[in-house]
Amino acid sequence: METGEILIFNTDNNFTYKSVGHITESFSQGNWKIKENTLILNSIMPKECFYTLSFGGKCKSSHLLKDELIDKTISECEPSALNKFYVEFKNSKFLIKEDSLIYQTTNKSCEGVPEKNYFTSLKN
DSSP, rough: OOOEEEEEEEETSEEEEEESSOEEEEEEEEEEETHHHEEEEOOOOOSOOEEEEEOOSSSSSSOTTTTHHHHEEEEEOOOOOOTEEEESSSSSEEEETTTTEEEEEGGGGGGOOOOOOOOOOOOO
């Protein structure tokens, strides 16, 4: 089974994010803007019920079933798919460097923790 991530930018300043793992998949949609050499992403929450994850919200990898990570797009709903997550980009900032986007940590408690969140091979 293949794994990977893709981030698509549309000319109308909307984006689509998709990630596929061995047993889960995740996605997001929202708006993008560029300020100087920084790309800023903000998700638009869907009207359907999904478990959510915050992009870059934790300093280190954590098991998905920990209580502090479980949130939903709509409170008090029950997601029909247990292996499909909505990833929330909340003022997520990426440094634009040549053909790569490098995630900029905004969580102060993460300082000094190496980040692994980046995208490469940007195309116009």
